Amino acid sequence: MDLSDLRMFRTIVEEGSVTRAAERLHTVQSNVTTRLRLLEEDLGTPLFDRINRRLVITPAGTLLVGYAERLLSLADEARDAVRRADLPEGLLRLGSMETTAAARLPSVIAAFRRAHPRVELRLHTAPTASLVQEVLAHQLDAALVSGPVVHPELESQPVVVEEVVLISAADWATIDNAADLARRGPVELFTFREGCSYRQRLFDWLRRDGIPIARSSEFGTFEAILGCVAAGMGVSLVPRTVIGAHLNEADPGRATLRVHPVPPDLAFSTTVMIWHRARSHQPARQAFADCLAEQLGDPMEHTTQ
Missing domain, CATH: 1.10.10.10 (Winged helix-like DNA-binding domain superfamily/Winged helix DNA-binding domain)
Structure with missing residues (x-):
């Protein structure tokens, strides 16, 4: 029968x-x-x-x-x-760095939810290293992390290229190079938790150029980092996109932060979307990737923003 x-x-x-x-x-x-x-x-x-x-x-x-x-x-x-x-629907578990979630994703998520109401999007923020492990463990369907990410079990595509800057309180003198920073004596750092790519870049740079580190403090949100730096307590390395309001370009006298250049090898960071190679076909994830491209455009367009 x-x-x-x-x-x-x-x-x-x-x-x-x-x-x-x-x-x-x-x-x-x-x-x-x-x-x-x-x-x-x-x-x-x-x-x-x-x-x-x-x-x-x-x-x-x-x-x-x-x-x-x-x-x-x-x-x-x-x-x-x-x-x-083949239609985007069901649960999509997305991971993201805190800075990307704050600076880039609000408009993308709003557009995605309008276009695909049958998809339940859950967003989880964490440092890059943690997000990579969660994708490998199939705990996340995709994640936006600092690239490049090279792993035999992962696929990736570029999302946006961020300008990376050193920030201090607004009343600091301009720091043009490592020597200027070293002259200030041992520096205090404010970063995300271990596993954050920006944290690792900052430590690698200072150690490479022999700049003494007084201490480092770790936070879970970029607002806390910006607040401590604005108070004159130390410095941090962040994407320029997260500090726009603190620079107050319309009225520089009211700015709470100052931006300083970094070595060319640190000046830009590529955010990539990663997913597990074993899950090559997932319409909801592909729809979100398409929405990222529509909302953010060509990754290289952001290198000077």
């Missing part, structure tokens, strides 16, 4: 006649008669009584009708679900 047998049986019940059922199924009467006989033999019981050349459904046939309706309905539901599998 298969679905085609059940569909044929249901048609006979609805039409009340093998002849009319054959016409509806676009086949010959003998074919329907043979398949019905084989179905009854398979089940070991008659489904219809033949009375005066009429078919009268038996109690077993009546019982089978209920099962047939449920099975055929479930099959139709499964077919529709599979056909919709």
